[in-house]
Amino acid sequence: MKCIFRTTIVLLSTSMIMLVCGCDLLPENNMIEEITPIIFWSVQGGGEEDGKITISTLVPPLIKEKKRVLSLKVSLLNEGNKGFNLTYYNELKAGQIRLLFVDEAYAKRGLTRLINTVLTDPNISQRLYLVITKGNFNEFLAKHLGETDNIDYYLYRMFKHYEKKKQGEITVVNLHQFMKMLYSQVSDPQLPVFRAEGEQFLYEGTAFFDRDSMVTEIRGKDDQIIQLLYRDRFVRYLVLPDLAVTLGHIRARTRKKLTPDLSSLSIEIDVKGRIDELNSLARIEDNFQYAALTRKIERYLEENVIRLLSQMQKLQIDPLQIGELTAKPFSKPITRATWDRHWSTMKINVKVRLHLEPLTKVK
Amino acid sequence: MQAISLFRKTSHQESGFYALFLTNRIQMLYYMIVMPSALVQPYMLLAIVAMGIASQFCLYMLSKWFVTPYPAQGYQGFERLFGKTGIKILALVSLPLLLLKFSFISVSYADIMQKFVFPSMDREWHIVFPFILSCYLALFGMENMVRFVTVVFFGTIWIFFLYIPFFSVQSNSIHDLYPLIPIGPEPFAWKSLLLVFSSLSGPEFLIAISYWLNPQRKMLKYLTIANAISVGEYLFISIASLLFYGSKYLPTIKYPNVEMGRYLQSPIFERVDIILISAYMFSFLYSIALFVLMIYGASRLLGKTKTSTTRIGLIVSGCVAMAVTIPISKWFWEPGLEQAVWLDLQMWAGSATYLLFPLLIWIAIKRKARTTS
Secondary structure, rough: HHHHHHHHHHHHHHHHHHHHHOOOOOOOOOOHHHEOOOOEEEEEOOOOOOOEEEEEEEEEOOOOOEEEEEEEEEEEEEHHHHHHHHHHEEEOOOOOOEEEEHHHHHHHHOOHHHHHHHHHHOOOOOOEEEEEEEEOOOHHHHHHOOOOOOOHHHHHHHHHHHHOOOOOOOOOHHHHHHHHHHHOOOOOEEEEEEEOOOOOOEEEEEEEEEOOOOEEEEHHHHHHHHHOOOOOOOEEEEHHHHHHHEEEEEEEEEEEEEEOOOOOOEEEEEEOOOOOOOOOOOOOOOOOHHHHHHHHHHHHHHHHHHHHHHHHHHHOOHHHHHHHHHOOOOOOOOOOOHHHHHOOOEEEEEEEEEEEEEEOOOO | OOOOOOOOOOOOOOOHHHHHHHHHHHHHHHHHHHHHHHHOOOHHHHHHHHHHHHHHHHHHHHHHHOOOOHHHOOOOHHHHHHHHHHHHHHHHHHHHHHHHOOOOOOHHHHHHHHOOOOOOHHEEEEHHHHHHHHHHOOOOHHHHHHHHHHHHHHHHHHHHHHHHHHHOOOOHHHHHOOOOOOOOOOOOOHHHHHHHHHHOOHHHHHEEEEEHHHOOOOOHHHHHHHHHHHHHHHHHHHHHHHHHHHHHHHHHOOOHHOOOHHHOOOOOOOOOHHHHHHHHHHHHHHHHHHHHHHHHHHHHHOOOOOOOOOHHHHHHHHHHHHHHHHHHHHHHHOOHHHHHHHHHHHHHHHHHHHHHHHHHHHHOOOOHHHHHO
C-alpha cells in the first residue's frame, strides 16, 4: 500500500514537472555535419536612400570544398543571417564568428547600430576583431574560393598573431576594447583599416573615431609613430625614409602627464632600439656623429608626434585615451564638453629620448 | 531497510572549519547575481569594506551564541531559551524567508544558466534539474551535509584565480578605479549599500544548524576569517571587473563576471564561462540542499516533532519549495520591473534577518542569564 502511494507521488510530481516545463529540452540542432560555423561577416553600404546594407560571408569554412561567397542586400543584420540559411543547405551558426569587416563608408555613418546587434547575441564572443575595409571586399573574397584557400581562417590567425604579444605592427582591436573605448567618459575608439585590392588585403593604417563614427585615418609612417604612444608597445621596424634610417626592435615606454588645470600636456617617450638600416653608414665615423644622428631622429619624432596630436586636437578626438588621465581619486570626473574645450587648445610638449645600441660590425 | 534519521548527530569532534567554510560559501552565493546592479561604481569598493565591517559586527553577536551551552543541546537548547511557542513562532517566521531565499537563488542561477549555457532551453528545466540533484544531496542528512562543505569550498574557491589575468589586460589603467569617493554625476545610491550587506548575509542560518557544528569557544576567530575571505573575494572580483570594463561600460552588462569568463581563452576549451558556471553550480547546489533540509526542519517544528524523519517528508517539503519557485520563474520574473522587485525583496529580507536574528538570540541569551542568576 505504502509502496503504491510512493510511486504515485513520484509519478505525479514527474508528470507535473514535465507539464510545467514543456517537453522539448533542447530545441537547437547542432549536428556537426549539418551546420556551418562561419568565421566572419562583412558589412557594406548603407548609403542609399533605402538604407539597405550588403552583408556577406564565405562558406564552408575549413573543409576541402569549393568555397562560395554568400551575399545579401538587407535592411537588418540578422535579416541577412536568416537569409543565408535560406540560400545555403547548411544552417549557419554564428558561435565561431571571429571577424567583422565593416566598409569605410558604413563606418563613417556610425557603428553603434551594428555593434549593438552583435553585442546582444549571446553566441558571439567579445573577442571579435573589428576591421574597417576599403575597396571591394567581395571581389577580394571572390578571388579566394579554392578548395585549400582558407582565407577567412588565415585572416583571423593574422589578427590573433599580432594581438598576442602587443606588437605594434598593425593595430588590432576587438569588440571588447572598442566598446570600452567607446564608453569611456572622454575618449574615442580606433580601428585598423585594410584595403582590398584584387587578390590582396593590405594594411593601410589606423582609423580614428569621433564617438562611434569614423572621422579620419593615419597611414604608413604616421601609424608607426602613433604606435609608440600607446602604453608599452613593441615595434619591429620604424622606417623613417625622410632621414634615410630604419630603427629596429623598438620598445617604447611612454609617460603622459596633464597639468591640473588642463592647459598643457607633456609626453615623455623613452625609445630603446637599434639602427637596423642606414643609407649613409659610411659617414658615421665617430661618436659625435652618432650622437648627432640620434639627436636628429629625436627631433624628427618629436615634430611628428606634435603634428599628429594637433591633428587630433583639431578634430576634437582622443584615440590615445589621454582624457582618462583626468580621473583623480578624490575629484569629480569631467564631462565630455569640458574635455573637448580644454583638449582643442591644450599646449603639448613632447620629449623623445632615444637609447640606441651602438653600431657594431659595420664597415 | 535501515531507519534513516536526517537530523542525527554522531561525531563530537570540535572543529571550527565547517563554520568557516559554510559562512564563506553562503556569503559568496550572491556575487554573480548582485554584482551587476550594485558594484558598478569605483566607490563601491569602499562600501564593500564598510559592509564587511558591519557584517563582522553581526558575526560577533553570532559568536556570543556559540559560546553558550545551548547550541550543543540541540532542540532542548532552543526550548530552554524561547519556550515551545517561541520556537513555533520563529519557525513560522523563518519559513517564508527560507522559501524566498531558495526561490531567489534558484531562479537567478537558472537565469545565468539559460543565458550562457543553453539559451534555447526553457528556464524551468534549469531549476528542476539542480533541484533533483540537491534533493539527492540533502538525503544524506544534515551531518554529512555539514561535512561536505569542505569539498564544496575547495571545489569552488579556485574560481577566484580565474580572474587574475584581468589585472594584466593591456587596456587597463588605474584611472578606471577613480574616483574613489562618491562625487560622480550620479547620486550616491544608499540602496546599493544595503544590497552589499544583504549579499554578505546568510551566516545567520548557522544558528539553525549550530547543533551539528560542534561549537567551541574560538568560533569568532573562524567566523572572522570567513568574513575576511568573502570581503576579499568581493573586492578582488569587483576591482577586476572595474579595470576590465571601466565604470561607464560596466553598468550596461548584466552578468559581468560570467562575461569576463567568456573573454578568457584556453587552448582546450573555447568557452571557459561554461566551466565557470558549472563550478559555481557546486556551491549553489549545496546551499539549495541545505535550505531544503532547513525547510523540512522548520516545517517539522511547526507540526509534530516526535515522529522520526522520512525521505518522503524531505522530498515533499522540497516539492513545496519547488511549487513556490516554478510559478515565480514562469509568471513573475519578467526582466526589468519584476526582477527588480524580487531583488529588493531579497535585499530587505536578507539584511533584516542578518541583523535581527543574531540580535534576537543575543538578547535572549542576556535575558536568560539575568533570570537564572
